[in-house]
Amino acid sequence: ETGVTQTPRHLVMGMTNKKSLKCEQHLGHNAMYWYKQSAKKPLELMFVYSLEERVENNSVPSRFSPECPNSSHLFLHLHTLQPEDSALYLCASSQDQASGDNEQFFGPGTRLTVL
Amino acid sequence: DQQVKQNSPSLSVQEGRISILNCDYTNSMFDYFLWYKKYPAEGPTFLISISSIKDKNEDGRFTVFLNKSAKHLSLHIVPSQPGDSAVYFCAASARGGGADGLTFGKGTHLIIQP
Numbered sequence: 727e728t729g730v731t732q733t734p735r736h737l738v739m740g741m742t743n744k745k746s747l748k749c750e751q752h753l754g755h756n757a758m759y760w761y762k763q764s765a766k767k768p769l770e771l772m773f774v775y776s777l778e779e780r781v782e783n784n785s786v787p788s789r790f791s792p793e794c795p796n797s798s799h800l801f802l803h804l805h806t807l808q809p810e811d812s813a814l815y816l817c818a819s820s821q822d823q824a825s826g827d828n829e830q831f832f833g834p835g836t837r838l839t840v841l
Numbered sequence: 842d843q844q845v846k847q848n849s850p851s852l853s854v855q856e857g858r859i860s861i862l863n864c865d866y867t868n869s870m871f872d873y874f875l876w877y878k879k880y881p882a883e884g885p886t887f888l889i890s891i892s893s894i895k896d897k898n899e900d901g902r903f904t905v906f907l908n909k910s911a912k913h914l915s916l917h918i919v920p921s922q923p924g925d926s927a928v929y930f931c932a933a934s935a936r937g938g939g940a941d942g943l944t945f946g947k948g949t950h951l952i953i954q955p
Contacts, residue, residue, distance in 0.1 A: 768845070768948070770945075835884050
């Protein structure tokens with residue numbers, strides 16, 4: 727596997743379910759990100775991890791809980807979601823250099839539907 | 842309040858001609874700008890970037906221009922090819938480097954007509 731992978735690609739869940747989204751990067755990067763893309767809206771940053779520490783939480787509701795056990799893996803744990811949380815959830819990674827280019831590489835996303 | 846704006850939801854260009862995609866931003870702290878391309882059912886793919894110390898960056902058929910005084914950047918694709926048909930996102934970052942989330946525009950759907 728190369729690049730950034732995400733599983734599952736599609737997920738349908740009820741409002742009382744608990745599920746987790748998984749992201750893995752094979753690029754040797756130190757920073758990982760969760761973004762959300764809702765219909766007709768730009769990608770919105772949710773969380774940023776650098777060297778396994780959360781460095782940014784963009785006012786995300788507590789029903790979304792991230793976890794970064796190591797620099798290659800990132801999870802998003804979901805519980806008691808609402809139908810308006812249905813969206814495409816994208817994971818990204820970057821080198822996290824102190825200077826220079828830091829383009830982010832994205833996974834294919836998980837299409838989440840909350841019933 | 843959108844800090845990165847792409848005012849054209851779609852753009853249609855004939856194959857072989859130049860495609861120009863525009864992006865405006867409001868946050869004067871942004872110092873690093875990127876363009877991403879997205880096909881359906883795939884994640885965004887990085888295309889080209891520019892830091893605020895430059896006004897132009899070129900990579901093959903793709904050139905990004907930055908006008909800091911106008912808070913405007915543009916992506917030029919020449920010549921346009923059918924495979925360029927996709928949604929193009931402009932993104933910006935407020936830190937010179939390091940882990941920092943990107944602020945995205947809503948995207949412009951580029952359609953290359955044969």
